[in-house]
Amino acid sequence: MFQRDPKKKRYRLAAILATCALAVAACGGGSSETDNGSVDADSGEANEAASPDADADGQGSVLDSVTESGTVRIGVRNDNPPMSFTDEAGDWVGFDVDLANAIADEMGYELELVPVDSTTRITSLQEGLVDMSIASMNHTRSREETIDFSITYFWDNQSFLVRTGSYESIDELIGQTVAANAGSSVIDSWNAYVADQGGPTPEIVEFDDKLAAMQALRDGAVEGYSEDNITLLSLAAGDSELTLLPGGHNPVQFGIGVPENDSEWRDSVNLALQELWKDGQYAELYERWFEGPDRIIDLPLGGSMEIWP
Numbered sequence: 001m002f003q004r005d006p007k008k009k010r011y012r013l014a015a016i017l018a019t020c021a022l023a024v025a026a027c028g029g030g031s032s033e034t035d036n037g038s039v040d041a042d043s044g045e046a047n048e049a050a051s052p053d054a055d056a057d058g059q060g061s062v063l064d065s066v067t068e069s070g071t072v073r074i075g076v077r078n079d080n081p082p083m084s085f086t087d088e089a090g091d092w093v094g095f096d097v098d099l100a101n102a103i104a105d106e107m108g109y110e111l112e113l114v115p116v117d118s119t120t121r122i123t124s125l126q127e128g129l130v131d132m133s134i135a136s137m138n139h140t141r142s143r144e145e146t147i148d149f150s151i152t153y154f155w156d157n158q159s160f161l162v163r164t165g166s167y168e169s170i171d172e173l174i175g176q177t178v179a180a181n182a183g184s185s186v187i188d189s190w191n192a193y194v195a196d197q198g199g200p201t202p203e204i205v206e207f208d209d210k211l212a213a214m215q216a217l218r219d220g221a222v223e224g225y226s227e228d229n230i231t232l233l234s235l236a237a238g239d240s241e242l243t244l245l246p247g248g249h250n251p252v253q254f255g256i257g258v259p260e261n262d263s264e265w266r267d268s269v270n271l272a273l274q275e276l277w278k279d280g281q282y283a284e285l286y287e288r289w290f291e292g293p294d295r296i297i298d299l300p301l302g303g304s305m306e307i308w309p
Contacts, residue, residue: 073131074103082230119183121135136228148261148266149255157229161232162224167245174200187204256273
């Protein structure tokens with residue numbers, strides 16, 4: 001049963017930026033997410049310690065500890081508009097933020113939002129700092145080696161933002177220096193795409209800060225910046241000097257990250273997602289951020305959620 005108490009649904013936002021930063025720093029000697037979402041040489045120890053309550057170890061599920069505490073800790077980014085970001089008023093907003101609220105409410109738990117980024121959204125799961133990550137995370141095979149995923153909840157593609165008039169297709173960027181976010185699935189995807197086209201090994205400059213990557217593009221330090229199309233469109237909104245190239249090199253399917261080998265918890269998350277889809281809450285959230293009058297960018301829904309009978 002995925003609802004702890006359907007008559008007692010509530011949530012609270014706890015933006016624990018300082019606390020999380022200290023916790024991550026304290027655990028920093030373990031593992032870290034590499035470019036393709038995998039972990040370093042210490043990953044064996046990290047995985048073993050990641051889910052001490054995992055059912056595969058013969059112990060309880062994360063579901064047990066969350067139910068006991070009444071609070072679910074959800075890792076969400078605050079640097080990735082319009083999925084999850086800090087607005088001009090200083091509020092933490094976005095589609096993923098709203099989805100985290102809705103899932104916590106659906107499951108009957110209070111919500112504790114924990115800030116993560118492209119390099120900590122996986123390690124925070126492994127180190128037990130969060131119970132799930134709703135963090136614009138593409139579900140890839142390499143990431144499946146370190147964590148588990150929910151069913152797909154968002155669909156997109158990955159292309160390149162370029163200076164207007166400089167290029168017309170992504171193939172023209174083969175052999176050029178381009179930018180990507182550290183830890184992004186873009187890196188493996190662009191390497192594979194270029195290899196399939198018979199091109200040279202790409203020169204990719206990795207950035208921890210999206211705004212720094214955007215500035216490098218504007219300054220001509222890189223010829224293109226690749227990310228999820230939704231993010232690129234949002235970052236370039238209103239800027240006629242930047243253009244998103246058509247198509248893409250990597251279809252994107254976002255999933256919610258959960259600790260590895262804990263099927264009871266993963267199923268609970270999946271059931272909550274499906275309920276949100278079935279009762280129309282998902283459609284309301286999607287319309288607000290991508291189709292309605294207050295949208296930042298236009299992005300028609302690109303897929304349909306898997307619903308179990």
